[in-house]
Amino acid sequence: MEFKQLTREERKQALAALGEKPFREKQIFGWICRGAENFAQMTDLSSGLREKLSESWEFSRGKIELIQKSADGTMKFLIAFPDGEKAEAVFMSYSYGNSLCISTQVGCNMRCAFCASGLGGKIRDLQAWEMLDEYLLCREAAGQPINHIVLMGMGEPFDNYANVSEFLRQIHSPDGIGLSYRNITLSTCGLVPYIKRLGEEFPQVNLAISLHAATQKAREALMPAAKAYSLDVLIPACREHAEKTGRRVTFEYALILGKNDSAKDAEDIAKLLRGINCHVNLIPLNPVEESGLDTVPRTAAHAFAEKLESLGIPTTVRRQLGADIDAACGQLRKKHV
Numbered sequence: 001m002e003f004k005q006l007t008r009e010e011r012k013q014a015l016a017a018l019g020e021k022p023f024r025e026k027q028i029f030g031w032i033c034r035g036a037e038n039f040a041q042m043t044d045l046s047s048g049l050r051e052k053l054s055e056s057w058e059f060s061r062g063k064i065e066l067i068q069k070s071a072d073g074t075m076k077f078l079i080a081f082p083d084g085e086k087a088e089a090v091f092m093s094y095s096y097g098n099s100l101c102i103s104t105q106v107g108c109n110m111r112c113a114f115c116a117s118g119l120g121g122k123i124r125d126l127q128a129w130e131m132l133d134e135y136l137l138c139r140e141a142a143g144q145p146i147n148h149i150v151l152m153g154m155g156e157p158f159d160n161y162a163n164v165s166e167f168l169r170q171i172h173s174p175d176g177i178g179l180s181y182r183n184i185t186l187s188t189c190g191l192v193p194y195i196k197r198l199g200e201e202f203p204q205v206n207l208a209i210s211l212h213a214a215t216q217k218a219r220e221a222l223m224p225a226a227k228a229y230s231l232d233v234l235i236p237a238c239r240e241h242a243e244k245t246g247r248r249v250t251f252e253y254a255l256i257l258g259k260n261d262s263a264k265d266a267e268d269i270a271k272l273l274r275g276i277n278c279h280v281n282l283i284p285l286n287p288v289e290e291s292g293l294d295t296v297p298r299t300a301a302h303a304f305a306e307k308l309e310s311l312g313i314p315t316t317v318r319r320q321l322g323a324d325i326d327a328a329c330g331q332l333r334k335k336h337v
């Protein structure tokens, strides 16, 4: 069995079963965060313990299989895990630092109409260590520090909460990377019960909600998950989250030509979000061939943003990064399975 598959608590128990003290786990975790390939490299453990560990446990690491570099510095990575499954991560450079977009599942079950990740459904959840490996491998390959992460790659993080929450604890731990929770953003299509849970367990982690439509009917047409968690329950949960955590909620809105880009749509968004400590991030749709949906011109996106601003909603238009590489979620993996 894979050692890294255990939670940090379970690793302490496994070490105790070998007669070892809990601080050994901290040493091993430190090695994992420094990119160790095996137990043999962990030279501050006795050779006897290293041997015992190697006999009892497998120790694996993902591999970067492909890197696509954009002229603007964006890098897209395809990472292969030991069972051959693959996930994507995207490195982006901003004025405030470097950010990595991390996948939480291979494929996705949410099946949003515009998204490439859900085309083949979910293949499997990623484990906490695999998400940590995405960070470590990409940082190594980029040769630059990464001070922000966004859980906005393939997968629905709230459909894999146990692994995602363990990953958040691991990447935050001062025993390794020590990334501040305030520098982490989790994006969800709106699985309401977990919004409350995230607020209680990780109040400093930033929450982003994929809104994409401001009426229930239009949202259901784009996002099947909206049928289970309607705007009537989603929006109050977001309001409560913002109030309880004191943090600003982001609403992502992919602008799709002729579907959700009218002046009336902007008015509906403003009505829906009025009074919530939030901002809207507009994303001109990254067209995925199979969806039959088109993007809007950037000028239209900026006009939509101005309209929202005039209605009192702070709005940004996402910078277009990596336009010359397969930037939309799930596109790179789809080409290489």
Ligand code: SAH
Binding pocket: 110, 112, 114, 115, 116, 151, 152, 153, 154, 155, 156, 157, 187, 188, 189, 190, 208, 209, 210, 211, 252, 253, 254, 283, 284, 285, 286, 287, 288, 328, 329
């Ligand atoms: N499952 C999470 C994370 C998914 S991806 C969620 O739904 O939020 C992160 C964001 O990219 C989401 O807002 C998602 O709706 C959006 N997205 C997916 N495919 C897209 C595309 N082709 N163009 C623009 N945005 C897209």
